[in-house]
Amino acid sequence: MADHCSNTFAELATELGFSCEEAGGLVEFRSPFALENWTLPVLELTIVAGAILALWYAIVRLRRHGDPTNLVLWFGATAYLFVIEPPLYFPAAFGIEEHVDTMFAHNVFTVDFLWGRLPLYIIAIYPLMATMAFGIVRMLGIFRRYGVLIGATCVGFVHHAFYEIFDHLGPQLRWWEWSVDNPINQPMFDSVPMGSVVVFAALWPMSLAFCVQYFVGRHVDDGRHFSGIELTWRTVVIGLLASVGTFVLPLPATVIGMSNTTVRGVVYALELAVLAVVAGVVLVRQWSQLRRDTEAAPQYTDPFVQRFSALYLAVFAFLWIASLPAFFDAVDGQTSNGDPIGNLWYTAACFAIAIASVLATFTVPRPQPTPDSPASATSEVSS
Template identity: 85%
Template sequence: MADHCSPTFADLAGQLGFSCEEAGGLVEFRSPFALENWTLPVLELTIVLGALLALWYAIVRLRRHGDPTNLVLWFGATAYLFVIEPPLYFPAAFGIEDHVDTMFAHNVFTVDFLWGRLPLYIIAIYPLMATMAFGIIRMLGIFRRYGVLIGAACVGYVHHAFYEIFDHLGPQLRWWEWSLDNPLNQPMFDSVPMGSVVVFAALWPMSLAFCVQYFVGRHVDDGKRFTGIELTWRTIVIGLLASVGTFLLPLPATVIGMNNTTIRGIVYALELAVLAIGAALVMIRQWTALRRGTATPPQYTDPFVQRFATLYLIIFAALWIAALPDFFAAINGETTNGDPIGNLWYTAACFVIATASVLATFTVPRSQATPEAPASAVSTVPS
């Protein structure tokens, strides 16, 4: 697959310590003890295990409670991944090399696909992160009270907090490398492109959540039953439309900042600020109303999300603590090994938001009638 080793990717791979031309095939396996550093297998195990548990719990919810929402979310996020990621890895194969050069390169992990481009954990992180963020908002009853759009915005906000904890740590620990010469990655927010901070951390999960709740979630909440065929086509549509939403939502920054990266960064920041402030106010208002008893208690609980989101925060806190000595020894934004560092204060704020979001799900009252799912939402999908 050497013909797909573009100069940019080959250079990024070299910086990460592997050769593009020698990177496997469709799938490649390595010893976890032969990776760049010990944090790579820890990251990989955490994310892959979490995604598998999320899938298992989604299947359990469907079989026991007739609620396919989590399963549609899981596969919808995966479908979105396979629409978005391959063109970024092989722009020449998709005929877009004149417009989109290689934006980044992942390091090699225990399991890799597509000639070193796609680690297994990247496939897993899409449904896992979406499940955690969506589950938190659903447990707080925000979709039921405020509707699909506002609920989706809150999902984007919570997803952003969880994702940026990961996003600002990866470059320092050589989980991936960004191409600084690619104009699409500009402007940078320390070691992270603003496009990643806003589009991939907040806007794509908002788009996905909107589609999932619109096509499936709200109907399940009202007791509608779906057949297997209905769920299949709705999941495919969700993956495709979520991709369209990811193109539409950042358009203000894309259009206004087309010829000026500084303006693009400002508009990105404004979009994120509007989303964050609005979502935070809604979440605080809903939590307060639930605690005071002035809002209807949510009918949905998700113990997997509560437990795994807690574990995720603990593991990433440990990874960040392990990275702090090199972080504080960095000069001009780079460690002594030449790796870029993220923004510690922004990450700390994201830790606070993510932790508060998880704690909120433990501190609100639950409906006594239906602790798991609406009783009428019995699926016709064969069990």
């Protein structure tokens, strides 16, 4: 599909080690041993396996216990992906090339779609990350106690921690390459655009979680059952409205920082700070309350999220440790191979938040099962 090889994408592809003109068709398979480096198949296996397991667990909850929330979240995140990503890969095909140039290029992985633009693991990472963040917040009972908006804010905060661990490592290991000359990607936070740090790491999952909980989750918590048709149209609406939310939530930074990237970065940082303060206070307060009042145990537990979140953090800790020698040898923010490095201190803070969030779900009282209750249903799944 050489006619869609814009100059920017072709340059990024060359820097990553593959040719845009030779990238395969709608789907292409490669040997995992023929990729850029050994970290690519490790990343791919971790994320794809996690997404498949998340889908399986979501189906189990729906079929056995009539709880479709996880399934709607999984497909809602996937629907969001297919609304947001294709225009970023092919701006010319969508008639927006005069406004949006190529922002980034993914490296090629074992399984790729859309002429080398969309690795399978990127499709998988949207529902997996959303499932982990949403599950942690739901297990802590925050939606029930604080409502849809605050619960969604906490999801955005937790998702941000998990995502930035990945986001600040990818450029160094050539999982993708950002177009640093693209004004949309400015300002940069070391190797990551502030737009990615705030919008894709925090605001889009906040938007998705709000829609999922508003249209499905809160009704399920109240004991309502949905038909297949109801779930289908609600999932489509969730994917579309979450996309709108991703446009609306960053508007302060978009509008105020329209002519000045420094101002845009400051407003982005302020938005993230507000989200972090609100979510941080609520998460700590709710955890403390649950520890003091055993009768206030949340009515939901998710063994998949607990176990896989721990595995995710272990894998990424290993990948980060393996990358540290090149990180510390970097000069002027670039390794000897010319790859940009992320921010280690920020990543360490995100690791601390993510680990604390997972541990919190293990240290609060478990729900007391009663016949036909959500807690009882979850206990059956976990056993």
